[in-house]
Amino acid sequence: MRHGQAENNVQHILAGRQSEYHLTERGKEQVSLTANGLKSIPIDMIYTSPIIRTVETTKIVSETIGVDYGIDERLTETEMGSVVGMGFNDVLEKYGNIFPGFFRDDPTLENLKIEKFSDIRKRISNILDYVAERHQNTNVLLVTHLDPIKAAITRTLDLKPESLFNMTIGNASLTILRHDSSEYNLIAFNVMDMSRYSWNSRKNDNLQNI
Template structure:
């Protein structure tokens, strides 16, 4: 859901201030919870440890009567020195670093941030553990833009640069189905119909 940084399109990863949901974000969490309750398919909830996701997961859990499990692997990218900055501010302050980051998933943001390649390894490891733990169950993952795009990219077998070709809205729903043979299929991406 939306935080105070979302409308300004500021980098807000796991290396920053860990903002909670804004008033709009809390309303979005309630709308997501109502939508998921109406579908009636969620059997478990796993969330990023960051506050905004925990608040969203708690809203859904309260509606569904489920417990919430925290998975560190679902946290957002650490954007290093870019935390709290807009893309334009990063372009002004760190133009060469930004160009390198946009050109290679192995390049980390300025100041010790996390590369998208590192995020992909972390997210894939969490995915594999979650698939083993919750085999045959429908699990809600409450996470962030980069982990969702990464799960989508991996399900599609798409290259790392595809991360820059997907748009995700705050409090949107995406769905990936995983099969026993190791294959996956994208079922839904960036659905915001519950927010209207």
């Protein structure tokens, strides 16, 4: 699950790990909608990123469905290095469109000290395997961020960097993976309450992609 809409999403700021932004009121409503939809699903445990916007998301879900949670550093946000706190458009103006290159570990980004996507994949794969081993035959909810969710999806699909960049994962949306033996299968993607999808326009502030 991705965290609900946070202040940095509205401001189009690359928050990274160092800048703490809280959920907006809209974000809390988004999370509540998703949490209510989870009431009918038997969830054994919740693990969350330590970043405040994910912890706030997790607390709402935990209280709604009555399931305990723990904090796990492997679910944390991408380390954004030199661009942390910058606006999306400011990054484009200063460095060009670095984002598709991020998903292919473009070596030119090393000077910006941005965490490699391959390293995000490693830590996300690690926690996926940990959960699969520790919570066999149960449902576990992981609350995290945009890039870690995309990293989890690459465990099941071989996607081009450009496809990963353009992939929309809405705030407070669910991405569902099933573990069978040693394999993961993508069961559902970007699942939200139907009222949150835009049917009349491509513009939709529910689908924040930064």
